[in-house]
Amino acid sequence: MIAENLHRIEQEIQESCALVSRNPEDVTMVAVTKSVDSKTANELVELGVTDLAENRVDKLLEKKQDLAQHQQIKWHLIGNLQRRKVKLIINEIDYFHALDSLRLAQEIQKRAKQQIACFIEVNISGEESKHGIAPAELDLFIKELASLDKIKVIGLMTMAPYESSQAEIRKIFSSLKQLQEGVKEQNLQYAPCTELSMGMSQDFKTAIEEGATFVRIGTALFRKGIGKVNGN
Numbered sequence: 001m002i003a004e005n006l007h008r009i010e011q012e013i014q015e016s017c018a019l020v021s022r023n024p025e026d027v028t029m030v031a032v033t034k035s036v037d038s039k040t041a042n043e044l045v046e047l048g049v050t051d052l053a054e055n056r057v058d059k060l061l062e063k064k065q066d067l068a069q070h071q072q073i074k075w076h077l078i079g080n081l082q083r084r085k086v087k088l089i090i091n092e093i094d095y096f097h098a099l100d101s102l103r104l105a106q107e108i109q110k111r112a113k114q115q116i117a118c119f120i121e122v123n124i125s126g127e128e129s130k131h132g133i134a135p136a137e138l139d140l141f142i143k144e145l146a147s148l149d150k151i152k153v154i155g156l157m158t159m160a161p162y163e164s165s166q167a168e169i170r171k172i173f174s175s176l177k178q179l180q181e182g183v184k185e186q187n188l189q190y191a192p193c194t195e196l197s198m199g200m201s202q203d204f205k206t207a208i209e210e211g212a213t214f215v216r217i218g219t220a221l222f223r224k225g226i227g228k229v230n231g232n
């Protein structure tokens with residue numbers, strides 16, 4: 001079942017890339033394993049998946065330990081990170097997708113042994129319940145990071161509200177792309193901002209069409225039964 005799901009998702013990623021003349025090699029599928037155990041995550045790795053994500057610190061550390069024999073795994077922390085947990089996790093991950101405050105960045109600066117590849121989480125939709133900084137605050141936030149040499153802003157991340165329409169989702173993703181281009185054009189050494197982490201099981205095709213370079217996919221990998229992941 002997982003092999004079939006994976007195969008279908010990989011195919012859909014290729015189709016979406018073809019639709020907008022992008023190279024599929026520029027899209028990394030990050031498997032979100034928060035809803036499954038280490039054994040299931042291990043299956044994915046044995047099928048060739050190299051990028052795994054968790055949204056909780058304890059769960060990531062647990063899986064990393066269980067899968068320690070697979071040294072090739074890149075670990076992504078995709079969830080909101082509490083400052084008091086930074087020291088536990090920051091030197092265990094390859095990517096952090098949810099940088100959303102200066103205080104958090106300062107704590108990372110204090111605890112990181114080397115530069116950390118970070119995505120700034122942007123709350124495009126303005127939904128109150130969502131984490132992330134407001135689009136209007138992005139430029140100032142980026143400037144504030146200039147003196148923190150442990151932070152490398154490799155890109156931007158967002159989540160579309162669950163109940164959004166296709167059109168709204170597309171608008172959110174294209175807005176994030178525009179913001180990303182704006183940062184990239186500044187040619188800041190600490191903020192190359194070439195990447196876009198957007199798209200989940202429901203909306204990864206739209207995200208790829210709008211420029212996603214990292215898609216974060218959970219449920220579509222693990223659900224039973226066949227059929228298309230989504231209809232867009």
Ligand SMILES: *Cc1c(COP(=O)(O)O)cnc(C)c1O
Binds near residue numbers: 055078201202216
């Ligand atoms: C859970 C989660 C995902 C994956 O969502 P699915 O709908 O299961 O694909 C992606 N990103 C974040 C931040 C998540 O918490």
